[in-house]
Amino acid sequence: MSASTSKQNLVPKENLVPKETLVMEHLVSLTYSEELTPVLDRYVDALIDGRIVGHKCPSCGRVYVPGKGYCPICVVPTTAADEIEVSDHGTLTGFTIITPVAYYGQTETEPFVYASVLLDGSDSNLGGQEIVGVPHDQIRSGMRVRAVWKAKTDRSAEGVSNRGWGSVSSVIDAFEPSGEPDMDRAKYEEHIF
Amino acid sequence: MAVTDIAVVGYAQTPSSRRARESEVQLLVPIVTEALQRSGLDRREVGFTCAGSCDYLTGGPFAFVSNLEAAGAWPPISESHVEMDGAWALYEAWVRLQHGDIDTALVFGSGKSSPSIPAEMWAQQLDPYYLAPLGVDPASLAGIQARALLDAGKATERDFARVVVRNRRNAKDNPNAQVAGDFSVDELLAAPYVRAPLRKHDLPPVSDGAVAVVLARGDRARALCERPAWIRGLDHRIEVHQPGMRDLTTSASTTLAARKAGYDGGPLDVIELSSTFSPQELILRDALGIDADSNVNPSGGPLAANPVMATGLVRIVEVAQRIVEGTASRGLAHATGGQVLQHNLVCLMEGD
Numbered sequence A: 001m002s003a004s005t006s007k008q009n010l011v012p013k014e015n016l017v018p019k020e021t022l023v024m025e026h027l028v029s030l031t032y033s034e035e036l037t038p039v040l041d042r043y044v045d046a047l048i049d050g051r052i053v054g055h056k057c058p059s060c061g062r063v064y065v066p067g068k069g070y071c072p073i074c075v076v077p078t079t080a081a082d083e084i085e086v087s088d089h090g091t092l093t094g095f096t097i098i099t100p101v102a103y104y105g106q107t108e109t110e111p112f113v114y115a116s117v118l119l120d121g122s123d124s125n126l127g128g129q130e131i132v133g134v135p136h137d138q139i140r141s142g143m144r145v146r147a148v149w150k151a152k153t154d155r156s157a158e159g160v161s162n163r164g165w166g167s168v169s170s171v172i173d174a175f176e177p178s179g180e181p182d183m184d185r186a187k188y189e190e191h192i193f
Numbered sequence B: 001m002a003v004t005d006i007a008v009v010g011y012a013q014t015p016s017s018r019r020a021r022e023s024e025v026q027l028l029v030p031i032v033t034e035a036l037q038r039s040g041l042d043r044r045e046v047g048f049t050c051a052g053s054c055d056y057l058t059g060g061p062f063a064f065v066s067n068l069e070a071a072g073a074w075p076p077i078s079e080s081h082v083e084m085d086g087a088w089a090l091y092e093a094w095v096r097l098q099h100g101d102i103d104t105a106l107v108f109g110s111g112k113s114s115p116s117i118p119a120e121m122w123a124q125q126l127d128p129y130y131l132a133p134l135g136v137d138p139a140s141l142a143g144i145q146a147r148a149l150l151d152a153g154k155a156t157e158r159d160f161a162r163v164v165v166r167n168r169r170n171a172k173d174n175p176n177a178q179v180a181g182d183f184s185v186d187e188l189l190a191a192p193y194v195r196a197p198l199r200k201h202d203l204p205p206v207s208d209g210a211v212a213v214v215l216a217r218g219d220r221a222r223a224l225c226e227r228p229a230w231i232r233g234l235d236h237r238i239e240v241h242q243p244g245m246r247d248l249t250t251s252a253s254t255t256l257a258a259r260k261a262g263y264d265g266g267p268l269d270v271i272e273l274s275s276t277f278s279p280q281e282l283i284l285r286d287a288l289g290i291d292a293d294s295n296v297n298p299s300g301g302p303l304a305a306n307p308v309m310a311t312g313l314v315r316i317v318e319v320a321q322r323i324v325e326g327t328a329s330r331g332l333a334h335a336t337g338g339q340v341l342q343h344n345l346v347c348l349m350e351g352d
């Protein structure tokens, strides 16, 4: 835990309390350290190797990327025996173009894209993906995309966490249009997120 | 008057471990399934689901949403979550069952303390002006509480050690315990202080674990379980947040909760207390009026396994299991929340 002052205002100026009122800044930092779960261990090893793997539910056949170690629909455990490789090509199912406003911790200054990508062979989206190689006003649901992999030497496990976010960011820089015709809406509309 | 025909009819818990490699949901999936199987209830028949957990433990925002996947939340189910020990999730389910329109409920509590630094993290539970910025950790507050007990002449350090010896010995019979074995009082008293007057053995282990319970009411309970553990009374009471503003050597809220739960001071075959620090067992015994020779924490209690957010619900399971299996007829389980026994729950259970 540390108390410190920041150059950025946490509170808009007009909301600041009068000077004579005592103000205490209480910035908290908490430390967490853990190993990746065994399922994510194998996932990240495959990613560094250039392969994207998930778990296929032995009961319903749905594929989750990354694997969870269970199927949340059927509530049955899944293991390394249920591991399956999926494509690095997929369909953009949904997206948001974010115009950043300055707030504490925000490092972005220009509009950027957060997109969900449904990889071919997977039933779960990769969330929060950057889309490059296409003007923002041409990004659309159904657009076919492919992974832009980092050079093998630049890949790491850093972006993968047990918290489930940023699951490929330390291995795949972004997704770019693949040039394939758009996917039929019926084929991905169950996956829009 | 509370309905008294609601019972525990199924349960399961993970062994407690210092560090589980699996995710919290992975800990929950098999035990939720096992608790339902034990009761013979299909998960699609569950009327209401309630979970207790704390996102701060693993540092995963909305981790409690993932935990729900262990219950099979698609198609959508009727569910709720408390950022409290699973015992309070059971309390909410018990209240929900009293509406009378459903007759089964699934409850679970889970926590992985291993990724965090508990002393750093739990300080944030305190008030943000005076105590949280100081980083006052639970063991320090428990040390202050222990010191108050000594100063009041209510206990000695030897009494604390006796509590530990008995709990660790009891834990030898508990396959889910993390700390168990035979120790002597003198051997324990020779250890150095970690938060005077507390030694390491007066503190609970850091644990990862999970527990699940199935509740049912009336004839449904009788159909699902040969000998249901009927919840005769369930109540919880809370005291002031600031630990400096109450007498730490007593637990008025426990006494009140026990009275409101209908505990009349009669004989109990089994008592499971959330005495997370050894002196708290003495305080809780006193607050409940429990005799020195009573069967307290046959599981070894939180000093043997402390999967935070499941610890209190485990107490309920330990009592319920003994009633269901026929080795006990009447028992009392206690759960606690907050620091140094701020918030206390008492669950009184009986067999037919």
Ligand SMILES: [Zn+2]
Residues within 6 Å of the ligand: A057, A058, A059, A060, A061, A062, A071, A072, A073, A074, A075
């Ligand atoms: Zn499935």
